[in-house]
Amino acid sequence: xxxxxxxxxxxxxxxxxxxxxxxxxxxxxxxxxxxxxxxxxxxxxxxxxxxxxxxxxxxxxxxxxxxxxxxxxxxxxxxxxxxxxxxxxxxxxxxxxxxxxxxxxxxxxxxxxxxxxxxxxxxxxxxxxxxxxxxxxxxxxxxxxxxxxxxxxxxxxxxxxxxxxxxxxxxxxxxxxxxxxxxxxxxxxxxxxxxxxxxxxxxxxxxxxxxxxxxxxxxxxxxxxxxxxxxxxxxxxxxxxxxxxxxxxxxxxxxxxxxxxxxxxxxxxxxxxxxxxxxxxxxxxxxxxxxx
Amino acid sequence: xxxxxxxxxxxxxxxxxxxxxxxxxxxxxxxxxxxxxxxxxxxxxxxxxxxxxxxxxxxxxxxxxxxxxxxxxxxxxxxxxxxxxxxxxxxxxxxxxxxxxxxxxxxxxxxxxxxxxxxxxxxxxxxxxxxxxxxxxxxxxxxxxxxxxxxxxxxxxxxxxxxxxxxxxxxxxxxxxxxxxxxxxxxxxxxxxxxxxxxxxxxxxxxxxxxxxxxxxxxxxxxxxxxxxxxxxxxxxxxxxxxxxxxxxxxxxxxxxxxxxxxxxxxxxxxxxxxxxxxxxxx
Numbered sequence: 359x360x361x362x363x364x365x366x367x368x369x370x371x372x373x374x375x376x377x378x379x380x381x382x383x384x385x386x387x388x389x390x391x392x393x394x395x396x397x398x399x400x401x402x403x404x405x406x407x408x409x410x411x412x413x414x415x416x417x418x419x420x421x422x423x424x425x426x427x428x429x430x431x432x433x434x435x436x437x438x439x440x441x442x443x444x445x446x447x448x449x450x451x452x453x454x455x456x457x458x459x460x461x462x463x464x465x466x467x468x469x470x471x472x473x474x475x476x477x478x479x480x481x482x483x484x485x486x487x488x489x490x491x492x493x494x495x496x497x498x499x500x501x502x503x504x505x506x507x508x509x510x511x512x513x514x515x516x517x518x519x520x521x522x523x524x525x526x527x528x529x530x531x532x533x534x535x536x537x538x539x540x541x542x543x544x545x546x547x548x549x550x551x552x553x554x555x556x557x558x559x560x561x562x563x564x565x566x567x568x569x570x571x572x573x574x575x576x577x578x579x580x581x582x583x584x585x586x587x588x589x590x591x592x593x594x595x596x597x598x599x600x601x602x603x604x605x606x607x608x609x610x611x612x613x614x615x616x617x618x619x620x621x622x623x624x625x626x627x628x629x630x631x632x633x634x635x636x637x638x639x640x641x642x643x644x645x646x647x648x649x650x
Numbered sequence: 651x652x653x654x655x656x657x658x659x660x661x662x663x664x665x666x667x668x669x670x671x672x673x674x675x676x677x678x679x680x681x682x683x684x685x686x687x688x689x690x691x692x693x694x695x696x697x698x699x700x701x702x703x704x705x706x707x708x709x710x711x712x713x714x715x716x717x718x719x720x721x722x723x724x725x726x727x728x729x730x731x732x733x734x735x736x737x738x739x740x741x742x743x744x745x746x747x748x749x750x751x752x753x754x755x756x757x758x759x760x761x762x763x764x765x766x767x768x769x770x771x772x773x774x775x776x777x778x779x780x781x782x783x784x785x786x787x788x789x790x791x792x793x794x795x796x797x798x799x800x801x802x803x804x805x806x807x808x809x810x811x812x813x814x815x816x817x818x819x820x821x822x823x824x825x826x827x828x829x830x831x832x833x834x835x836x837x838x839x840x841x842x843x844x845x846x847x848x849x850x851x852x853x854x855x856x857x858x859x860x861x862x863x864x865x866x867x868x869x870x871x872x873x874x875x876x877x878x879x880x881x882x883x884x885x886x887x888x889x890x891x892x893x894x895x896x897x898x899x900x901x902x903x904x905x906x907x908x909x910x911x912x913x914x915x916x917x918x919x920x921x922x923x924x925x926x927x928x929x930x931x932x933x
Contacts, residue, residue: 370754467913475910479689634771
């Protein structure tokens with residue numbers, strides 16, 4: 359329901375607490391990062407103006423581009439799997455009754471597991487000696503070792519993410535489906551619309567809004583992924599699963615290269631911001647077109 | 651006649667197959683979700699020698715020793731207490747500050763409102779890895795390092811924008827006439843908001859709280875960076891199981907199972923709002 363809003367500048371006072379809090383927890387730290395990114399230090403808290411040198415250095419560094427490429431590939435793959443799979447699961451959800459609640463509860467379970475435990479679960483699950491998955495694959499004669507083999511590591515990390523987050527997409531899509539009035543389906547039945555047509559012209563447009571939320575959330579979170587792959591593979595084998603966040607933490611907290619790490623942070627943040635802005639614009643336009 | 655029977659028989663069969671198809675898909679999906687969790691539970695009930703010695707689909711010598719280790723050792727169970735403390739603090743703070751802001755966004759146009767809203771959302775998009783180091787320095791310099799409130803405030807970074815986003819969605823669904831009628835009846839803003847408006851969006855508040863709880867509970871990078879001993883979260887305590895003599899798999903699995911329990915309880919209480927909640931009130 360879009361209602362006419364009144365113009366009232368005093369509403370700023372209502373927003374003030376949020377503003378103060380977020381300023382404290384976001385603006386100050388972000389300024390620190392900006393500050394580091396333009397300075398150089400020889401220790402002893404002595405800092406020198408370095409201008410854009412760190413940015414130039416980082417842009418020339420292959421390490422960052424590799425991490426970015428891996429990150430892009432990862433996000434693209436999991437979106438390509440999770441979105442269709444989530445929609446498919448939502449379409450097959452029981453419509454009402456006990457089983458609906460049951461499915462909802464079980465499906466939400468992976469979402470509430472702490473991220474490092476998600477990593478631990480899959481680390482154990484995939485082990486050839488004590489894990490069900492690893493053991494089964496081994497027994498079937500398939501060579502599988504996520505700590506040594508690049509492809510196995512990628513498959514493990516991707517399957518883990520699918521396990522972890524597909525339910526989010528499914529739940530959102532399900533919520534979208536629930537909001538479709540029965541009359542639409544009856545009309546489609548009268549017109550003898552095929553299952554595919556019902557999906558294409560009734561269900562999909564009605565889900566568009568929530569699906570955009572799903573894609574936005576999944577994109578943002580997958581782009582920031584850190585804990586799960588870090589626990590399972592530690593970024594390895596080699597650097598094969600070193601995504602942007604893992605690389606950044608390695609640089610900032612591991613090697614304490616503050617300048618480069620800060621420059622890296624800012625560019626990382628800008629990339630996320632840019633892509634999210636595109637998503638957000640598309641989403642608000644969809645909202646408007648639907649008129650709700 | 652025979653034709654007709656065959657025909658209806660075929661359709662009935664077709665529809666039965668479709669229903670079963672749905673059930674099959676859901677069963678497969680739920681099994682896929684539950685198997686890794688079952689495996690963790692299974693391991694947590696075994697002794698280490700059984701875990702490493704024999705491959706068994708269920709515990710042969712059922713033991714609760716791993717759980718006993720955790721529940722009797724303060725350095726273990728305090729991890730859960732610490733996590734719960736900062737998660738609850740964060741949930742309360744986030745929802746409390748988000749309520750008035752969400753009301754402002756849902757009801758009024760004001761200078762820069764659209765930009766402000768997007769700026770808030772950008773904080774949800776900020777990678778925690780970017781903030782880990784500056785947070786560490788900020789909270790150390792104000793003497794809050796290794797306290798619960800530090801983690802609670804740090805998690806506000808992503809939870810406050812999310813809470814505002816969710817609540818705004820729910821508030822949009824409440825007709826504006828209710829506000830106007832209340833004001834005409836002589837309600838002040840504060841009394842109207844608490845007595846009339848908040849009960850109307852109670853489910854929205856519940857959903858927002860659920861999400862704040864969830865994202866604060868599952869986050870590790872910031873909570874680990876900001877704590878060392880006194881406020882150490884359970885997720886960080888779990889690394890203790892990796893000792894000189896190898897990994898204590900049984901205890902690690904038991905600790906993992908116990909981290910799933912609070913989430914499972916919370917889900918059970920909000921199960922009827924889950925779907926709408928995940929759509930952030932926008933359905």
